Amino acid sequence: MLNLFDIVRLYETRQSGSKKLSPATVAEAQLIGRGARYCPFRLDEEQPKFQRKYDEDAKSSLRILETLYYHCQNDHRYITELKSALREIGLDTDKVVQRDYILKDSFKDEKLYKEGKIFLNKRQRKNRDDVYNLTPTIRDDIYRYEAVTGQTGLDDVMKEKNSAADTKVETKVKRLSVKEIAADNYAVVHKALLKQPLFKFKTISEYFPNVKTIREFITADAYLGGVKIEIKSVEENPSPATLYNALNYALEKIALSLSNTEEVYYGTEEFYEEDIRHVFKDKSVNYTDPHDGGIGISQNDLSVKQDRKIDLSEEDWFAYTDNFGTSEEKAFVAYFKEYVEDLRKIYNKVFLIRNERVFHIYSFEDDERFEPDYVLFLQKNSSDGYEQIQIFIEPKGNQLLDKDAWKEEFLLQLEEKAKATIKFADDNQYRIRGFHLFNQEHRMQEIKTEFAALVDK
Secondary structure, three states: OOOOOEEEOOOOOOOOOOOOOOHHHHHHHHHHHHHHHOOEOOOOOOOOOEOOOOOOEOOOHHHHHHOOEEEOOOOHHHHHHHHHHHHHOOOOHHHEEEEEEOEOHHHHOOHHHHHOEEEEEEEEEOOHHHOOOOOHHHHOOEEEEEOOOOOOHHHHHHOOOOOHHHHOOOOEEEEEEHHHHHHHHHHHHHHHHHOOHHHOHHHHHHHOOOOOOHHHHHHOOOOHHHOEEEEEEOOOOOOHHHHHHHHHHHHHHHHHHHHOOOOOEEEEEEEEEEEHHHHOOOEEEEEEOOOOOOOOOOOOOOOOOOOOOOOHHHOOOEOEOOOOOOHHHHHHHHHHHOOHHHHHOOOOEEEEEEOOOOOOEEOOOOOOEEOOOEEEEEEEEOOOOEEEEEEEEOEOOHHHOOOOHHHHHHHHHHHHHOEEEOOOOOOOEEEEEEOOOEOOOOOHHHHHHHHHHHHOO
């Protein structure tokens, strides 16, 4: 029996005969794309409703809920053309490869794995009266707007075309916060704001009861004031018209994000125990077009830079047999390797585990969901039991440092705020920490200081 995710092509005619893809085939590819994205279910309230959830979890039985079948006549030329159309809209299944994260037997034999605990927090519903800001994922995102160049057909006709350089339009990029735009062009911001029905003050007050005025909502860093818009245009300084269009673009996206927010939550400061053996298991993951030592490529591959290349199957401090993370993640693993021997002089157990979407934590203020790439376990024996330090670590490329600044802020709050909560009292001590985002260009001094503090104890 056919289900919701079956598309059946009932006709056999095909537009062809030219090198361009036929409009009919492009339309069919777009239909497949829409069908593949149609996933209006969630198994718990934490899952996004209209988003695919199991693309990368290749062995999950729940993938069938997101599987689409397309039925058509076995016409080789048509199928080839359809695949080309799918590639054009970003659905290139030929480039999907499967990688396996396998826990080492030696790690599964460890007492840490069999009996150990990882501590994770939960989210709780927040009263709207306690909402004092836009969520960081909305506020700290960079909204990139590209204005039209302003070049017209008449310009081309009147211009002598001596070279390609003659027709090249030089563009400038300007990054401005809404607060900065409002300082000189408040009326422009206010006009753009009122274009979105959600930003009428009555509605704003329902979402953010602590906002007293429209001006506060526009200029306060906690609200729109802190939102950054990157404008690409031919103007040295964007004109009011360009600013207005850029604001419309950003505010429309922000309004859509807010309208999809049904409830507000916060992450608990209590971190509850979970059995390590129940959280970390073997997992198969799909990656699209892995190349050049990046995500989806083994850390021991020839394409990985020599100073990051490691055969992790031979490293007993790494829980899995390999690492297929980003180049920045591989750089962190190579960096961490340098500290292993020094850490083992102090700690009886030293294990680094990659988090391939098997656990998540929530920020304290806004319940932003966060899946740190790595968790480091350090255990030191004491007279009665042991002291365990659990450290969340997130490598991050330059392009994401600003957008994900809230993650770093959250990680640095953990040492002071996170409280390990266990069901049954024991003689062990549990501490939860987070480090600065690992970034080779901008965070190495902080990272060195944090690791030095671990080995100098």
